[in-house]
Amino acid sequence: MSAAFFYALAGAGLFSIGLHALLAHRHLLRKILAINVMGSGVFLVLAAMATRNGIVIPDPVPHAMIITGIVVAVAATALALVLMLKLTAETGQAVLPGRKKEDNP
Amino acid sequence: MDIPWAVMLIVLPLAAGLMAFVWPRVAQTLALFCSLAIALAVAGLALQLWRHGVFHHALGGWDAPLGIGLYADGLSLVLLTATALVVVGCSVYASAYFTIEEARRFWPIWLFLLAALNALFLSADLFNLYVTLELMGLAAVALTALSGGRDALAGAMRYLLATLSGSLAYLLGVALLYHAFGSVDMATLAGRMTPVPAAWAALGLMSAGLLLKTALFPLHFWLPPAHASAPSPVSAVLSALVIKASFYILLRLWIMLFGSFAGDGVAALLGGMGAAAIVWGSVQALRQTRLKLLVAYSTVAQIGYLFLAFPLAAAAAAWSAAAVLVLSHALAKSAMFLAAGNLLHFGGHDRIADLDRVVQRLPLSAFAFALAGVSLMGLPPSGGFIGKWLLLEAALAQGRWDLAAVILLGGLLAAAYVFKVLGHAFTQAAVTHEPTAVPARMEWAALLLACSAILLGFTATPLLSLLEVGAPFGGSGP
Numbered sequence: 001m002s003a004a005f006f007y008a009l010a011g012a013g014l015f016s017i018g019l020h021a022l023l024a025h026r027h028l029l030r031k032i033l034a035i036n037v038m039g040s041g042v043f044l045v046l047a048a049m050a051t052r053n054g055i056v057i058p059d060p061v062p063h064a065m066i067i068t069g070i071v072v073a074v075a076a077t078a079l080a081l082v083l084m085l086k087l088t089a090e091t092g093q094a095v096l097p098g099r100k101k102e103d104n105p
Numbered sequence: 106m107d108i109p110w111a112v113m114l115i116v117l118p119l120a121a122g123l124m125a126f127v128w129p130r131v132a133q134t135l136a137l138f139c140s141l142a143i144a145l146a147v148a149g150l151a152l153q154l155w156r157h158g159v160f161h162h163a164l165g166g167w168d169a170p171l172g173i174g175l176y177a178d179g180l181s182l183v184l185l186t187a188t189a190l191v192v193v194g195c196s197v198y199a200s201a202y203f204t205i206e207e208a209r210r211f212w213p214i215w216l217f218l219l220a221a222l223n224a225l226f227l228s229a230d231l232f233n234l235y236v237t238l239e240l241m242g243l244a245a246v247a248l249t250a251l252s253g254g255r256d257a258l259a260g261a262m263r264y265l266l267a268t269l270s271g272s273l274a275y276l277l278g279v280a281l282l283y284h285a286f287g288s289v290d291m292a293t294l295a296g297r298m299t300p301v302p303a304a305w306a307a308l309g310l311m312s313a314g315l316l317l318k319t320a321l322f323p324l325h326f327w328l329p330p331a332h333a334s335a336p337s338p339v340s341a342v343l344s345a346l347v348i349k350a351s352f353y354i355l356l357r358l359w360i361m362l363f364g365s366f367a368g369d370g371v372a373a374l375l376g377g378m379g380a381a382a383i384v385w386g387s388v389q390a391l392r393q394t395r396l397k398l399l400v401a402y403s404t405v406a407q408i409g410y411l412f413l414a415f416p417l418a419a420a421a422a423a424w425s426a427a428a429v430l431v432l433s434h435a436l437a438k439s440a441m442f443l444a445a446g447n448l449l450h451f452g453g454h455d456r457i458a459d460l461d462r463v464v465q466r467l468p469l470s471a472f473a474f475a476l477a478g479v480s481l482m483g484l485p486p487s488g489g490f491i492g493k494w495l496l497l498e499a500a501l502a503q504g505r506w507d508l509a510a511v512i513l514l515g516g517l518l519a520a521a522y523v524f525k526v527l528g529h530a531f532t533q534a535a536v537t538h539e540p541t542a543v544p545a546r547m548e549w550a551a552l553l554l555a556c557s558a559i560l561l562g563f564t565a566t567p568l569l570s571l572l573e574v575g576a577p578f579g580g581s582g583p
Contacts, residue, residue: 035269042277049284065232072239076269079243087258097259
């Protein structure tokens with residue numbers, strides 16, 4: 001098993017752990033962290049797969065993609081945190097409120 | 106002279122968005138002019154495609170594999186047309202809808218959303234599609250949260266979590282495809298595709314992510330709260346355009362990359378989910394007591410029709426049907442949300458049972474709602490009729506009676522929920538609330554969008570031939 005393959009597997013593992021946490025936890029901060037863990041997993045897969053079959057010098061294109069991805073992730077996390085703070089100020093707790101009864105009579 | 110209309114479609118709203126952010130005083134004027142300019146640029150692009158065939162542009166002179174390529178064919182054009190028409194209508198509506206304080210925050214994000222949508226429909230590579238998907242998602246979430254109440258914030262938060270996890274699944278698929286085939290350019294990939302395990306994994310991940318973002322049943326849980334709690338012009342654009350963007354990517358991926366090896370099983374699964382969406386969404390729409398939630402569940406149902414094209418793809422007309430339905434649903438649903446917004450604005454509530462006598466006092470909005478309903482039901486001569494007819498024809502030609510039955514049942518259920526609203530609007534009852542006047546342009550914006558959904562039925566022939574430019578469904582493409 002090559003090192004690159006090991007990193008790619010670890011990336012896929014991180015993605016799965018993040019997805020599990022996103023679904024399992026109710027607290028919004030944990031959900032936002034879970035999304036970030038998923039993102040790191042994807043970036044790790046991208047970085048690991050930059051060494052393509054038998055080529056010694058890594059391909060720079062996935063690295064450029066990771067940097068773009070990080071910029072997107074930072075912006076998304078900032079937006080998510082602001083929304084969480086606003087929602088906490090409004091409802092008093094940082095969880096998604098359940099469906100109201102009048103939505104589904 | 107060859108004007109690069111497609112480039113202007115991205116640069117104009119981006120520049121206008123930045124200027125609207127810096128100079129909030131002129132934001133509204135700027136946005137209205139920008140949306141008109143976009144409509145003209147789309148017309149210019151249509152003419153260009155009609156005369157010279159597909160459009161291709163390498164940004165900054167750098168083409169694939171290193172640079173970003175822009176590409177437009179008939180399918181992109183249909184989506185761009187839907188965007189331009191809906192955005193013009195909703196911008197006019199929004200110019201009377203928001204208070205000055207809200208408008209300051211609304212216009213810059215609105216223009217960014219427009220730029221992201223246009224860029225998405227013009228992208229030729231998978232990674233650029235990811236970036237535009239995220240730009241669009243973030244702008245859409247910010248607009249959903251704009252009114253700031255408890256429902257809007259919770260809806261926006263749920264939407265954000267769904268859209269982010271969807272994008273990450275998509276990006277993981279892009280990583281796998283790049284590893285396996287060494288490119289993110291769709292045309293290059295199309296030539297190199299082989300059914301290796303990485304391609305199957307990418308198909309699963311990218312489809313799951315995009316289906317979540319398109320809100321196909323049973324992944325629609327985030328849509329009704331977000332679309333129902335957003336400000337009305339925002340709901341209109343979310344339902345009309347934003348969910349179509351991820352559907353557009355899925356369609357491109359399927360036709361160019363995955364359809365060749367994924368085969369009937371996956372197509373049948375997508376079609377089955379679509380059929381379930383039609384029935385479930387329509388029944389849920391019928392059960393709602395709030396107008397905006399009813400319209401939002403109707404979107405869940407209408408999305409289902411788009412996915413019926415997958416199992417029927419043996420007939421080329423099925424893809425055209427999906428494209429026509431995308432356009433007609435965009436026009437009809439935006440009109441419906443704007444009309445619902447007028448009723449909400451007028452009465453101060455959107456309880457369907459208390460919508461008494463609005464027909465006498467808001468005739469234009471009630472009429473717009475009814476016309477949009479005609480297109481959703483698929484009655485002639487509307488655009489919805491053309492789309493559903495093509496779909497029905499493809500289903501009958503292939504002996505898929507089950508799908509044909511679902512198409513007809515969906516139309517009947519749509520009629521039921523549209524008349525449920527209109528029935529209450531005609532009742533004579535003492536008015537207990539203090540009505541608020543609705544500005545004329547809010548009524549006219551809804552009506553004109555609804556009329557264009559109907560008029561679409563008369564332009565079917567030129568529309569279908571424009572759709573063929575570059576043969577987007579013929580297996581070749583960008």
